[in-house]
Amino acid sequence: MIPSLLIANRGEIARRIIRTARRLGIRTVAVYSEADAGMPFVxxxxxxxxxxPANPALSYRNAEAILAAAKSSGAxxxxxxxxFLSENADFxxxxxxxxxxxxxxxAEAISAMGDKINARNLMAAAGVPxxxxxPEPVVSADAAVIAAAGIGYPVMVKAAAGGGGMGMGVAADEAALRTEFDKVxxxxxxxFGDGSVLLERYFPRVRHVEVQILGLADGRVIALSERECSVQRxxxxxxxxxxxPAVGPELRERLLRAAATAGEAVGYRNAGTVECLLDPATGEFFFLEMNTRLQVEHPITELIHGIDLVEQQLRIASGLAPSFDPGSPEGHAIELRIxxxxxxxxxxxxxKVATWVEPDGEGVRVDSGYAAGTTVTPFYDSLMAKLILFGADxxxxxxxxxxxxSGFQIAGPKNNLPFFAELLANPEFLSGDYDTGIVARMR
Incomplete structure (x- = not known):
C-alpha cells in the first residue's frame, strides 16, 4: 500500500478520502486555496x-502548484x-x-472517454448500445439541420468535451436547433476550449441510470451495481x-454486462462509472458517457455492497487485489446532495455558516465539507454535504x-433541505416510477 497521499481537492470529498487513508495508515497531505484556509479538510x-488564491484556475486547477506541493511534502x-483535475488526461x-x-x-482511458463523440464511437464498436x-463533430448549424433530419426531432445538442450536465440543449424543430447549436x-x-458539438436522439421521458465499475490491478473489469440518478435540476x-427502482433482474444483468464491456474496451483501471439513459417504456438503455473518476454518489454503492470504494481505489493503484467479495447488493441507499x-x-x-448540526442515528451517514464558523464562498461548487441513508428496503x-x-440544522447560507422534505412526500417519487422531469413537474 502507498505510504502517503496528496488529495488534489477540497471539501467533503477531501475529508472522505482522508478518512479512509487514516484508517489504512496512509499519511495525508491536503492542498488548499486562500479561501479554504481553516476548513475542516485542511x-x-x-x-x-x-x-x-481562491480562483480555482490558480489553485485547485493549477497543476504546477499541486505537483510542487506533492514534491515538497514527499507524497x-x-x-x-x-x-477540478480529476478527468484531465494531461495532468x-x-x-x-x-x-x-x-x-x-x-491517461489513455481518460482521453478516450473525455470526448463524447469518440466515446460513443468506441462504445458502439464494442457492442454497447x-x-x-x-459519429463526428457537427461543423455548422446547416450541418446540424441535415443530421437532425436523419435522427428525428427532438434532438439533444451536446458539447463533445462537456461533462457533469454542462453544455447541453434540446431542440424540437429546426429554428430551435439553430439557436441551441450556436449557444452550445x-x-x-x-x-472547455473546444467548440465541438454532437447531436443525439432526445428522449422526452427518460431515466438516468449508471453503473459503478472497478478496473482491477489484474486487468479484470467488474461491474458492481446500478444507481438511479433521475432527480435532477x-x-x-x-x-x-x-x-x-426501475431495474429488475434481467435489465440489471444487461446493464452490468454492458458496463463491464465498456470498461474492457478502453483497458480501464480503478473506479469509474458508466452512465446510461433508460427508456422506461421499452426497457432499452443507451450509453451516455463514462466518468473516469470517483463519483459524488459513490457512498450509496458502498452501503449496499458493504465496501469502501476509496480503499479499493488505493489498492488497485498499489497493484493489490480487492479486499471484498463482489456479491449481490443488499438493502437500499439514498443520497441527498445538500x-x-x-x-x-x-x-x-x-x-457564513452560523449553525451546522448533522443528524445521526441508525442508517444515517453524513459526508460533509463544512462546519459552524466556516464560509460557503462563491468560488466553488455549492455542495456542502451529502446526506446518505440506508435501510433494509x-x-x-x-x-x-x-x-x-428534519433533523439537519443549517443556518447562514441558503440550503435545499426544504426541497428534499417536499420530494420525500411527493407521490411520484414515492412510487419509484419517476424520470428526469420530476423536479420540473414539482415546480
Missing part, C-alpha cells in the same frame, strides 16, 4: 500546503477526487511522469438511490431520510 490532514501518490500523465502514483485510470446520433458551441468554446443531480442554494429556484446562496431508507432531513 485541519484533518496530516499536512496541508497552500497552493494559491507518493495523488488522489484527484472529482471535478494524470504528468503525475506519473514525475514518478508519482495516480489514483485513477490511465448507443442512441442514434452523429459558444458555451463549449468558453468553458438543469441536468445536475440532486438525489441518487441504489438499487434503481447544496447552498435557494430551494425553489436552485440559485446559489453562499454565506426503499421504504425504510425513505423513512430515515425524512427524519434526517
Amino acid at each position: 485541519l484533518e490532514a496530516d499536512e496541508a500546503v497552500a497552493i494559491g 507518493a501518490a495523488i488522489h484527484p477526487g472529482y471535478g 494524470a500523465r504528468t503525475v506519473e511522469e514525475n514518478g508519482l502514483i495516480w489514483i485513477g485510470p490511465g 448507443v442512441a442514434a446520433g452523429t 458551441r459558444s458555451f463549449a468554446e468558453r468553458m 438543469r441536468n445536475q443531480k440532486l438525489v441518487e438511490e441504489a438499487p434503481s 447544496n447552498a442554494e435557494d430551494p425553489k429556484r436552485f440559485l446559489p446562496g453562499p454565506g 426503499r421504504e425504510e431508507a425513505i423513512a430515515r431520510a425524512r427524519v434526517a432531513v
Whole structure:
C-alpha cells in the first residue's frame, strides 16, 4: 500500500478520502486555496500546503502548484477526487511522469472517454448500445439541420468535451436547433476550449441510470451495481438511490454486462462509472458517457455492497487485489446532495455558516465539507454535504431520510433541505416510477 497521499481537492470529498487513508495508515497531505484556509479538510490532514488564491484556475486547477506541493511534502501518490483535475488526461500523465502514483485510470482511458463523440464511437464498436446520433463533430448549424433530419426531432445538442450536465440543449424543430447549436458551441468554446458539438436522439421521458465499475490491478473489469440518478435540476443531480427502482433482474444483468464491456474496451483501471439513459417504456438503455473518476454518489454503492470504494481505489493503484467479495447488493441507499442554494429556484446562496448540526442515528451517514464558523464562498461548487441513508428496503431508507432531513440544522447560507422534505412526500417519487422531469413537474 502507498505510504502517503496528496488529495488534489477540497471539501467533503477531501475529508472522505482522508478518512479512509487514516484508517489504512496512509499519511495525508491536503492542498488548499486562500479561501479554504481553516476548513475542516485542511485541519484533518496530516499536512496541508497552500497552493494559491481562491480562483480555482490558480489553485485547485493549477497543476504546477499541486505537483510542487506533492514534491515538497514527499507524497507518493495523488488522489484527484472529482471535478477540478480529476478527468484531465494531461495532468494524470504528468503525475506519473514525475514518478508519482495516480489514483485513477490511465491517461489513455481518460482521453478516450473525455470526448463524447469518440466515446460513443468506441462504445458502439464494442457492442454497447448507443442512441442514434452523429459519429463526428457537427461543423455548422446547416450541418446540424441535415443530421437532425436523419435522427428525428427532438434532438439533444451536446458539447463533445462537456461533462457533469454542462453544455447541453434540446431542440424540437429546426429554428430551435439553430439557436441551441450556436449557444452550445459558444458555451463549449468558453468553458472547455473546444467548440465541438454532437447531436443525439432526445428522449422526452427518460431515466438516468449508471453503473459503478472497478478496473482491477489484474486487468479484470467488474461491474458492481446500478444507481438511479433521475432527480435532477438543469441536468445536475440532486438525489441518487441504489438499487434503481426501475431495474429488475434481467435489465440489471444487461446493464452490468454492458458496463463491464465498456470498461474492457478502453483497458480501464480503478473506479469509474458508466452512465446510461433508460427508456422506461421499452426497457432499452443507451450509453451516455463514462466518468473516469470517483463519483459524488459513490457512498450509496458502498452501503449496499458493504465496501469502501476509496480503499479499493488505493489498492488497485498499489497493484493489490480487492479486499471484498463482489456479491449481490443488499438493502437500499439514498443520497441527498445538500447544496447552498435557494430551494425553489436552485440559485446559489453562499454565506457564513452560523449553525451546522448533522443528524445521526441508525442508517444515517453524513459526508460533509463544512462546519459552524466556516464560509460557503462563491468560488466553488455549492455542495456542502451529502446526506446518505440506508435501510433494509426503499421504504425504510425513505423513512430515515425524512427524519434526517428534519433533523439537519443549517443556518447562514441558503440550503435545499426544504426541497428534499417536499420530494420525500411527493407521490411520484414515492412510487419509484419517476424520470428526469420530476423536479420540473414539482415546480
